[in-house]
Amino acid sequence: MTVEVSSLKELVEQASGDDRSPDTQEYFVNMGPQHPSTHGVLRLVLKLDGERVLRCIPVLGYIHRSIEKISEHMNYMNCVHLTDRMDYLSSIMNNWAVSKAVEEAAGIEVNSRIQTIRTIFAELERIQSHQLWWGVLGMDLGAFTPFLYGIRDREVLNDVMEETVGARLTMNYVLPGGLMADIHPNFVHRVKEFIKYFRPKLDEYDDLLTNNVIIQERLRNVGILSAQTAVQYGATGPVLRGSGVAFDLRKDHPYGVYDQADFEVPVGTIGDSWDRYWVRVEEMRQSLNIVEQLLDNIPPGDFLVKKLNSKIKIPEGRYYSQLETARGVLGVFIASDKKDEPYRLHYRSPNFNNLWCLEPMIKGDYIASLIGAMSSLDLVIPDIDR
Amino acid sequence: MEREALQAAVCELDSAVSPLDANADRAAVVVEASALPAIVRRLRDEPRFAFAQLLDHVAVDWIDRGQFELIYQLYSFKHKHFLSVSVFVPREDPRVPTLCRVHPVAEWQEREVYDLFGVLYDDHPDLRRLFLEDDWVGFPLRKDYQDDFMLDRPR
C-alpha cells in the first residue's frame, strides 16, 4: 500500500495541458475565489463541457485563520470570541457550542434563565441567518430585490439583538458559565414587535420567490441529494433534512430548553434544491414559534454563574459536544491536559461537511444549476476554512 | 443502549478493539490501525450499531507520548447514539488506512488532518493539502511546529 501525495496542479494539468486531444471539448475554469456567487473566497475548479459541469473540485484555504491553533494558547473564555469569526451568521450558536462544551467538561451548572435566553437568542440568530440566505438565494438566481428585502428584515432583527448584545455580527454574547450581559429591559417587548412584523413578511417572501414559477423551475429537480448520499457525505442541518432525514439535535438530543418548546422539524422529500429551500423557509416559521413560546416565561436568576476572571480548568480527557446551528451540527472537541488552556480544540464545522455534497449533487448539470444548488447549501466560507 | 453497554458491545466485535475510559461523555474505544476500516464498516452495517455517519475526524498530537491520536466520531441515526473511535499511531511514522471506502466524507476530513498533522492515509484516492498551499513545509497543528510568522503572545 502506498501513499501518493498529489497537488492540484497535477490534477488539473492532466486535462488542460498542451498535449490534450484537439477534439476535446472539456476545459477547466476557476470559479472563485473572487466570484459573485461563491459568497466569499471559495474556489471551485470546474471541469466543463459547454455549460455542463463534469467535475467540481473545491479548493479551500483562502480565509484560513488557524483558529484551532490560536485557541491552543488561549484560555477558554478567550476561545469563545474567535468562534464568532467562523460561521459569522450563527455567532451566538458558535459561542454557545464552545461554552456548552466547556461547561459540560468542567462541570459548571448553568441556571435555566441562562439556558432560556441562550435558546431564544439561538433561534433569533437562526432566523436572521435564514433571512440572509433567502435574500442571497434570490440574488444568486438573478433576482436582486429579495436580497434587499431579506437584509432589511434582518436589520430589524439585528437591532433587537444589538440592543442587548452590543454588536451586530461578531456578538460574543455567550460565555462559559453564562452570558456577557443580562437581556435589555426592552428585549421582550421588541422581540414581540419583531414577530408581529415578520410573520406577514414571510408571506411576502412567498409571493416574491416561493410562488414564482421561475424560481421553482430553477430549483426543482436540481441538485438532487438522496438521503443515503447526504448521510455518507457528511451533511447535517437543513441539507440533510431536505433529503428527508429528520435529524435535528434540538429534537433528538435536546440541549438548552428546547425540550420545553413545542416545535416541528421540517423535512423534504426527494432532496433537491427546492426541498432545501422549503425546509429553511419552514424553519423560520418554526423558530418564530419557539421564540414566541419561550419569551413570556424567562425564569429569574443570574445571568452569570461563574466569575469571569476565574480560571476554568478542565480535568484531563477528551470531550465532545455538539449543537445545531443554522447550517447543521457544530461539534466542539476539547482535549485537555488539566491546564486552563485547551490542549487541542477542534471544531466540526457544518459547512465543511456540507460542502462535499456539492459534487455528487451537481455532476453533469449546468453551471446555472450549480449556482442554485450551491445557494441551497447555504455555505459560509470562513466556517469551512476556520 | 447505555454508554457502558455500547462500549462493551463494540469491544466484543474484535480483539483489536479495546475500551477507552479517558472520554468523559460518550462511549469510546481504541482500535488498532490495521483493523480500522473493517471495524468501522461493521459498525456501519450491523443493525444493532448502524453508525451511518462519520460526524467528525480529529487528530491530537500527544507529543509527550510520541503518538498521534486519531479520533473518529460516529453517529447512529437509528439508535441515536454517539461513538468515538480512537486510533493511536506513532509520531515518527503516522500511517493509517483510509476510511474513504466506508464513509466518503472521510476523504476530506482525512485531507484536513493530513494537511495540518501530516498523517498519511494509506490508499487514499486524493491525498492533497486542503487548506494550505501545495508547497507548504511542515504541518502546523503539530505541537513542535515552528515558522517565521508565528507570533508569541505576550502574557
Add this chain to the structure above:
Amino acid sequence: MADALLNPLSLTLSVQTSEAFAAPAMSLADRASRALESGVWGAVMYIVIGLVAVLTAVSVLGLVMSYIERKVAGHFQCRLGPMRVGPHGVLQSLADGIKLLFKEGIEPGDGDKVIFIGAPIFSITATILLLAIVPLAPGIQVVDMNVGVVYIAAVSGLGVMGILMGGWSSNNKWSLLGAMRAGAQMISYEVSLTIALLVVVLFSGTLKVSEIIESQQQGWWIWRGHGVAIVAFCLYVIASTAELNRTPFDLPEGESELTGGYHTEYSGLRFSFFFLAEFANLFVFSALAVTFFFGGWLPFHVGNYEGFNAVMDLLPPVISPMFWFGSKCALLIFVLMWFRWTFPRLRMDQLMRLEWKVLLPIGFVNLIVAATIVLTGLYFFPSAT
C-alpha cells in the same frame, strides 16, 4: 357590428383625431432630399442636424435611463437610489460617465485587439441605426424609409455581433460563455420579435413606420387587434426583454454565474459603450412597441366621450405628440424595469425551451389567425374595402 361583438374594446376607441396629426409627416431624410433640389447646403444642414440629434440622443438617453433605472430600482427595493451628486442624485450618471472616461482601459493581453475595440462599435451602431427610425412626432424622425420594419428587423440583429465579438475577443472563458449564450439567445428571440411585428404589418398593410402610426388614428392596434395584437404585444415584450439582455433574460451577463459575461474584460469607456447601448436600446425597443401597438404619438382617446377627448387634446399641437409618445414610452420602460427588479433569471435550457417550444409556435398560430382576420375583414378598419 361583428367586430363590436368580438372586441368590445374597439367600440370605446374613437374615429376622432385633430387635423394636426393628419398633416403629411416628413422625416429629416425626406426634407434633406427635398432641400437637395434647391442646393447642397440645405441638405448638408439637415444631415448635420440629424447626426447631431442622434449623437445627443444616444448619450443623453444612456445617462438619463441609467439614472432612472437606479432610482426606480432603489424605490422598488426600499432604498433611495443615488442621492449624492446633485439634487436627488440627478447628476450621478454624468459623474459616472466622467469617472469612466478617466479610467484606464485595460486590454486583455492575448485577445484580438481589433475585434476587442470593434465590439462596442457594433453595439453602438446598432443602437444609433435603430434610434434613427424612431418617430417621436410627425416629422420628428430622422429616416422614414418605406421598408422601415424590415430595416428594424435587420438592424436589431446587429447588436448580437457586438456582444459575440466582445466575448470572443476577450480571451476569457467566462466572456466566451456569455457571448455564446448571447448569440444563442438573441438570435432565437429575434424570430419571435419579427413575427410579432409582422402582425401589425398585416393589420396596417404598410412597412413604413410613420404610416403604421397613422393607420392607428381610429384606435391603437393593441385595442383593435382582437386579442391577436395583445398576444403579439406580449410576444414582443418578452422577445425584446431577451434582446435587451435584461432580467429575467440576462443570461449573457449573468452576474452571479458568469461574473460579468461578455463584458467581463471591458473597463473604462469601452465598458460604458456597452452600457450606453443597452440603455439607449431600452428606450428604442419601448419606443418601437409604442409605435407599433400604442399608436405612437397619437393621444389617448376614448370613443364617444367628446369631453374626455377634448381634455386629452388640450396640449398645443407641437408638444402634444411628443408628450404622448414620451409618456407611453416611459410607462413601458417602467414596466420593463419593474420586471427586471422583480424576477429571477431563467436557465439557458429553459430560455431556449420557452422560445422554440412556446413562443415560436404561438407566434406562428397568431400570425395565421391575424391573416385570417385581415382577410375576412372581421375587424374594425377605417378604409376597409
Add this chain to the structure above:
Amino acid sequence: MATTTPDPTETDCPPMDFGDLKSECVAPRPSIMGQKRSLRSILWLSFKGILRGLLTTLSYFRRPSTVVTQQYPENRETLEMFERYRGRLSLIHNEEGEHGCTACQICERLCPNASIIITKDKKNEATGKPALDQFIWRQDTCTFCNICVLVCPFDTLEMTGDFESSVYDRRLLVFNLNEYAGPTAGQLDKLEDEELAKAQMKPMKKYQGPVPMCGGEMDGIPKLDVEKSTDV
C-alpha cells in the same frame, strides 16, 4: 495519481436504516409544474405567482415610507447607537478628569489578541502604590469582544458608542486611553496636599509614543506626524 472522488455506490453501503427519525412536518413542497396539474391550472398559477411578485414590489415602490436607507453623514445629529454598542474602548474619567485604573493589568492579561498594553510606575512617589503610566489600546487589532470591560475589577473601562473611527493611516489607531499618567481618583482624594495631587497627574496625549507603530518609523514607511495628520 489522482482518481475521481469515490462514488457512494462504490462504498457498497447497504440501504440505511434511519430508525424512528420520522418528522411530523414533511414540508408541503409547493410547486407549480411539478405536480400533475392541468395546463390551465399551471398557467393560472404561474400567472398568479408572477403577478403577486410584481404587486409586492410595486407596493413598496409606491410607498416612500418603506424606504429604510439612512442618509448617514447628514443624519449624524440624530443618529443614536444603542447604549451597549461596542464601538470604542474608553477609560472612564470622572468630572475632575481622574480615572480609576490601578494598572492591575488583568485586562491586559485576558485580552485575547494583546490589544491592551499597560505600562506602570511601580511605586508612585506620593501614594507609594503602583500608578498607571500609559494605557495603550490598539484599535487596529481589537476584536471588540468586551472581555476587558467585564473583567475589570474596578469597573473603570467601558465601551462607547463612538463608531466613526476610520482613518487613513492605521498607525493612528493606537491610542492612549488615559488623560494623565498617575494614581487613581481614589488615591488622589486621599492625598491631603492638593498641589501634590496635581503634580502626580502628568498629562498624556491621545497618541503618545513609544507605542508600537504609532508615529514610529518602519521600513519604507515615512514617520507619521500625529500633530499634522488630517485624520486626527
Add this chain to the structure above:
Amino acid sequence: MDYLFVFLFVVLGIAMVLGGIFASYLLAPRNPTKVKQSPYECGEETIGSSSINFNVAYYLFAILFLVFDVEAAFLFPWAVVLRELGLIGLIEVVMFVLVLVVGLAYAWKKGVLEWES
C-alpha cells in the same frame, strides 16, 4: 437619401467609439502590466488556454434561426399585400409556414431543442 443617412450613422457609430477611446487615451492613465492584462478568471491564473472547442448546442440554434429568419424575410412583402392577394395568399403562406413548422417539429422530435450536449 435614407441610405445615405444609414451610411452616415454607421460612420458616426465608428467615430463615436473611436473618439471616445481616443479621448480616454488622452485623459486616462495607461499603465498596462502583465497581471492586469491577464484574463479575469476570478482572481486565479487561467487554467489552460482560453481558445477552446465549444459545445455544439449553441450552433444548432444558430442554424435553426437562419431558416426562420429567412422565412420571416419572405413574410414581410406578403404581409403588406395580403389584402390584394386574398384567400390564395393566405393558403399559400399557411402551406409555407407549415413546411417550416414540420421542420421545427422534426427538430423538436430529434431533440435538437433540448439543449443537450
